[in-house]
Amino acid sequence: MDDFDASRAAARMRDAESSLNGLRERFSVPKDGVYADGNSLGLHGQDAAAALESAVAEWRELGIEGWTEAEPPWFEYGERLGARLAGILGANEDECVATNSTTVNIHALVGTFLEAADGDQVVVNELDFPTDHYAIRAQMRARGIDPAENLVVVESRDGRTIEFDDVVDAVTDDTAIVFMPSVLYRSGQLLDVPRLTELAHEHDAYAGFDLAHSVGVVPHDLHDADVDFAVWCSYKYLNAGPGAIGGLYVHEDHFDLPPALAGWWGHENETQFDMRPEFTPASGAAAWQIGTVPVFAAAPLFGTLDVTEAAGIGSLRERSVNLTDYLIRLVDERLPECDVGTPIDADRRGGHVAVEHPNAESLSRELRERGVVVDFRQPNVVRVAPSPYYVGFEDAWVIVDELRSVLDADERRTSSDEDSHVT
Incomplete structure (x- = not known):
């Protein structure tokens, strides 16, 4: 397998090379945060x-x-x-x-x-x-x-x-x-x-x-x-x-x-x-x-x-596949506590990724509080949709980075609670 660069700088480079860069400006993208729930409700757009x-x-x-x-x-x-x-x-x-x-x-x-x-x-x-x-x-x-x-x-x-x-x-x-x-x-x-x-x-x-x-x-x-x-x-x-x-x-x-x-x-x-x-x-x-x-x-x-x-439906699909593939690889690289419930094969994958964790509901809620809008589906899925219309590779990086931070914070709280009960 080729070397995978999981850095934020590499994500920015991929965004700069995208042929669909102009689409993002046509939507009301959050200034601080990431909207990754477009498979439930797409963002407000100028054209609509x-x-x-x-x-x-x-x-x-x-x-x-x-x-x-x-x-x-x-x-x-x-x-x-x-x-x-x-x-x-x-x-x-x-x-x-x-x-x-x-x-x-x-x-x-x-x-x-x-x-x-x-x-x-x-x-x-x-x-x-x-x-x-x-x-x-x-x-x-x-x-x-x-x-x-x-x-x-x-x-x-x-x-x-x-x-x-x-x-x-x-x-x-x-x-x-x-x-x-x-x-x-x-x-x-x-x-x-x-x-x-x-x-x-x-x-x-x-x-x-x-x-x-x-x-x-x-x-x-x-x-x-x-x-x-x-x-x-x-x-x-x-x-x-x-x-x-x-x-x-x-x-x-x-x-x-x-x-x-x-x-x-x-x-x-x-x-x-x-x-x-x-x-x-x-x-x-x-x-x-x-x-x-x-x-x-x-x-x-x-x-x-x-x-x-x-944009062309073919180009949108190509970008969607690249985004979901990148997101899956980031999860594998940085979130060993999580599983990916979405098929790895692009021919068997739609436009969103199911990130699985036993505490998915609370993780989804905490991500929203941090400005990363995703949703939760029973029993254990954080559903992430990197819509090719307005989500970029750096956005995907931010999603995983915030999820990493939430998991780390939860682990620290758990350790602290355990320590407080030691007599």
């Missing part, structure tokens, strides 16, 4: 704020005319944003739409594909984000399918990752849907989306994915991989703000399926205001829109996509 302010100004100046006269017209937000999202997801423009929230989109799409499937079983994994299972169980019950018998949960062997062979064992000819995250929210494992899709199709099942922890930081090729459907949020790596609009993808082969949760915003545009009692779906993924687009929750995404497109 400007897009939101523009929409507010249009409301003030145009009133109801903003639906047709704003730039772009509010009426077209979902499709316009979907077309741009398609560019970073490897999809056709009409296969994506910005709409609803992630959980609502899971309800809408799982319900749709359960109706269309021959089987009754849905294959998930035990490390999924819980809301995915809540929605899936609800959609199964709504169709008279007992989740206790038909929700097949793939177990983890190590509590961190999911092995492909275990998914293979779980998928049968009774499987209706294989629904997996692209990246596990706790450990950061990146699953093989094309391979899982192929597995599902071998059993005439549909393949759906929750891309919440990969959209904006990991390239996808949804259309050519024949992924049937997917959902995501835009407030994590896409940095569109709290409560920002979600999104969904439906492969063009399934445009003829009737949406399970039909709503007037998914009606064909030409006759939407005829107020017909029967639902006529819009063409493409736009049919899975439900209620009126939340303009102020969607507008910031126009600005943040300017940033993502300017």
Whole structure:
């Protein structure tokens, strides 16, 4: 292995050589501290704020005319944003739409594909984000399918990752849907989306994915991989703000399926205001829109996509891999008390790193008190997200250095407490 320079000076040099240096200035980066929680909520950015302010100004100046006269017209937000999202997801423009929230989109799409499937079983994994299972169980019950018998949960062997062979064992000819995250929210494992899709199709099942922890930081090729459907949020790596609009993808082969949760915003545009009692779906993924687009929750995404497109999803992924690799090596070098729960292989790693320690909750809290914003996930994970949009190598160095200081301080306190009890 090559010599690894763990010095702060070396980290600064790596930052100076980065091709994405200009991105950081477009975000409200803390002056004193490090923000490494972008996989939960991305930072406020100039581009997002400007897009939101523009929409507010249009409301003030145009009133109801903003639906047709704003730039772009509010009426077209979902499709316009979907077309741009398609560019970073490897999809056709009409296969994506910005709409609803992630959980609502899971309800809408799982319900749709359960109706269309021959089987009754849905294959998930035990490390999924819980809301995915809540929605899936609800959609199964709504169709008279007992989740206790038909929700097949793939177990983890190590509590961190999911092995492909275990998914293979779980998928049968009774499987209706294989629904997996692209990246596990706790450990950061990146699953093989094309391979899982192929597995599902071998059993005439549909393949759906929750891309919440990969959209904006990991390239996808949804259309050519024949992924049937997917959902995501835009407030994590896409940095569109709290409560920002979600999104969904439906492969063009399934445009003829009737949406399970039909709503007037998914009606064909030409006759939407005829107020017909029967639902006529819009063409493409736009049919899975439900209620009126939340303009102020969607507008910031126009600005943040300017940033993502300017940087290029390939370049963002390259920087993300380099940052997480550097962070992992620093943890190995300086924090022997900690384990890394994230796969070392970059091809199996998303955009964040799980640093494991028995006292992870208190460590996360103490880091925040020192200005290093991370989060805690049960049972023992300090989750660190070096977002390639605004986190640098020196930031990663500071994170590990502060964690080293916290651990040392805890050890000194423990020793002092032990000494005070000696009689």
